[in-house]
Amino acid sequence: MDQLRAIKYFVKVVENGSFSKAAEFFSVPPSSLSRRVADLEKMLGATLLKRTTRAVSLTEIGKIYYQQVSEVLQLLAQCDETVKNYQARPMGVLNISSMVGFGERILLPLLDEFNRLYPEITLNVSLSDELSTLGRDEVDLAIRGGYAPDERVIAVRLMDNYFIMVAAPAYLSTFGTPVDALELKQHKGLYFKTPNGPIPWICEIQGQRQDVSAEQVLISNNGKWLLDKTIAGAGILMMPHWVLKPYIESGELQELPITPPLDITTNRTLGVFLLYQKQRYQVPKIKAAVDFLVARVKGAY
Amino acid sequence: MDQLRAIKYFVKVVENGSFSKAAEFFSVPPSSLSRRVADLEKMLGATLLKRTTRAVSLTEIGKIYYQQVSEVLQLLAQCDETVKNYQARPMGVLNISSMVGFGERILLPLLDEFNRLYPEITLNVSLSDELSTLGRDEVDLAIRGGYAPDERVIAVRLMDNYFIMVAAPAYLSTFGTPVDALELKQHKGLYFKTPNGPIPWICEIQGQRQDVSAEQVLISNNGKWLLDKTIAGAGILMMPHWVLKPYIESGELQELPITPPLDITTNRTLGVFLLYQKQRYQVPKIKAAVDFLVARVKGAY
């Protein structure tokens, strides 16, 4: 009996509360997990799980065993990783999670060069704006617009992330160019749908914070679509400067210097951060990727 | 790949310095260990062992991995044992190592009853006079005439172990009955071969320790043979009282009260001890065996 495999199955069943869900993780049918866990229970001479066809829960001794072997699995994974990162050569699967906009525009184009430099690293890149933590097994590096302070996580500021407002020349010819913040209310606005909803346009007028958001003509989490519509003259758009910079330089969009400026456009603390676990920096593939991204992105945008 | 099995093979190879010796432990051919360890090295992407056909040694990273996974194996064994001894019912294999004389005459006859009381315990009994420690995986209980003090080991004094001298009536009729210790030198002696060699006959005469050993006509580590020869009149024998008691009661042998008495016969600190690891007493099979042997032996001889 492969006890280690059985224990891994057992632990995953407990964490998911389900043989079926755990089986998905291992890409095997639930019957495989059922059998291996049963083998484990037989070897130990104890019942670890209480099961109906609808629910799985731990027995008293199962709780104890689960806690203990979880620690063993973690320890063993660390042993293996110690050996693996003892290598000089970066190798293996590198899991990167990046917010969508940054991924599409900046990260992915860089990764061709990274692949050439490190052919033995297999890249597994997920683009998502969902808030996630590095604690999950499957993420080695995360790139996010913010982060929760955590002493175990290093947050490297890759670049600034301040916002600016733009509109197409055609739009401005038709509807006029807003200069005063209060004028924005008479205009049309396109809004990016963040995990926290569309960002309202707030500024301080005569000592009072005021919402001067334009009429919401479009809301979407698809940045490219919003951009296309803005270029087509649908309205005013506020987005990070590094997204809009190429279109301003090409003349397709025009930056709007608003007075007084919106709060978010004056917030210079916002940034794009590269997140990874401090203790894993010594892992060759992690170090290679961190050093590469810092060298290519930090200071370049 | 069964990583746990591979790690166990690896650890045992390191501990034995040899694939062949380690293979004996697992009762598989060395090729099995060779393959599994090679699998492990491949999975880790590192060479753990340096091997010639004559010697095996650890690489630098192999030393690190060995130390780490040894701890993992121990932790896992403890996890398993926690579950196993959570049972109310004593079960599983119980390994007992006893000195030969005690085993044959006292222990083995008792174990029939023990088997009836605890049918789910499988007894694995080794009789040996070799000095051994409880640290070895395979010994749960040891019965010895002495022990090295160890805070982790409990030593229960099962009974006294003082020595007496005996001879057959036929021998005494022919050669006379020795009363004075110095007379022993003119007699014939049979000696048990302990791990430290035959025990010399020492006593204190006029303030001086003197060896009054009789002529060595027979030396063996086979107690029964020595007894048979003594009963047949071959000479004088000194052995533990509990060995000789039945023969004295039957009249086949006669106790010899020597003056001054030999040092070893006056040493009342000697005993037969039941040794086990303190923390394992809660394991049901260990507790059942300890309680049983103490109840049956302590005070009965």
Place this chain on the structure above:
DNA sequence: TTTTATTATTGTCTTTATGACAATAATGAT
């Protein structure tokens, strides 16, 4: 220096353990 005995590895085949698939039984939701 040569020969020998022992040990680790590798080739090849057999056995055992695990997974794959389907059927069954149980159960919580509808």
Place this chain on the structure above:
DNA sequence: ATCATTATTGTCATAAAGACAATAATAAAA
């Protein structure tokens, strides 16, 4: 009462491990 989902079990196929023998390397002995 019915249905959909999940865990278990029967059965078969596949993969992994061991068994056995041959080979190569090496340290010890002659």
